Amino acid sequence: MELLKQKILTEGEVFEGNILKVDCFLNHQIDCVFLREAGKEFYRLFKDEGVNKVLTIEASGIAIGAFVAQEFECPLVFAKKSKTKNIKGDVYSAPVDSFTHGTTSDVIVSKRFLGKGDRVLIVDDFLAVGNALNGLISIVEQSGAVVAGCGTVIEKGYQHGGDKLREKGYKVESLAIIEKMNDKTGEIIFRD
């Protein structure tokens, strides 16, 4: 998605430790005009997959998830990172390591919101080693639903999480795939 590449080049910052900071438009301050276009692009990419539910993970997946679900006119479910007293009864759960926080959380989804017959599009803001997507795929498959595809806004291609999922046969689409970053020069090179 050309608009996204331009935003990454003009607004993104590269830091040591393979960190691409795009919190000015994607995961702290959110450019909703841009994300709406991103939602439309995901609709274009997955419109033939029979999607009836969008699944993401709190917190920074929720905004892109909302704009994707808006296009599909279907519900968004977001996996939660801790059990609150507002979630009663049975949940599906999977452990997810956080690249950003350096922690492992159990993420959970109420069994009421996923099940046989659902075709689920999993979306997230970032794809690196694939921890979040693997956890969400596990939850979808535990429920008997089908993974219709995975869509992420920015994929760090050099961490190969997306490639491993593609090798397993999942349809994974990212709106921009970064092949290489240089924290000394700030250079960012995209995969073609």
Add this chain to the structure above:
Amino acid sequence: MELLKQKILTEGEVFEGNILKVDCFLNHQIDCVFLREAGKEFYRLFKDEGVNKVLTIEASGIAIGAFVAQEFECPLVFAKKSKTKNIKGDVYSAPVDSFTHGTTSDVIVSKRFLGKGDRVLIVDDFLAVGNALNGLISIVEQSGAVVAGCGTVIEKGYQHGGDKLREKGYKVESLAIIEKMNDKTGEIIFRD
């Protein structure tokens, strides 16, 4: 908002301890077709307030925040509950007690995303005693920005957080205000 009242009556559940569970459409599974309408209603209510930024708090405020920001065609900023290594430099912060989780968190917003000249519409899914709104108001005022108003989807009127803010002069609008709930009968009575 009549559509919301009907959804609360047909899809909401009342539990002991003044808990209204609406996680089937508002804060776990999200009805994005409904939330889009809610975003339009908030635009109608605040369109004359000069709003140039929407502020909410992770996680369940993000979806409604995104749909409100879409209508205003302005950025959404969400306050974060813990410091991650992706947020560099100075932040505004305020302590917020969570009614749902029974914990207190420092919520933070990067200083780069709020400041003088901003007119901020604060939105959230729920308003009870007003902890989250008070924390977000503090952050806006620390930054030198102006609180253009506060909009919440469901207000628990009997916990009086909204009334206290209105007494202080803030424009607070909720799409449904619950005056009374009965966890034995499931009855829900709205404020006129």
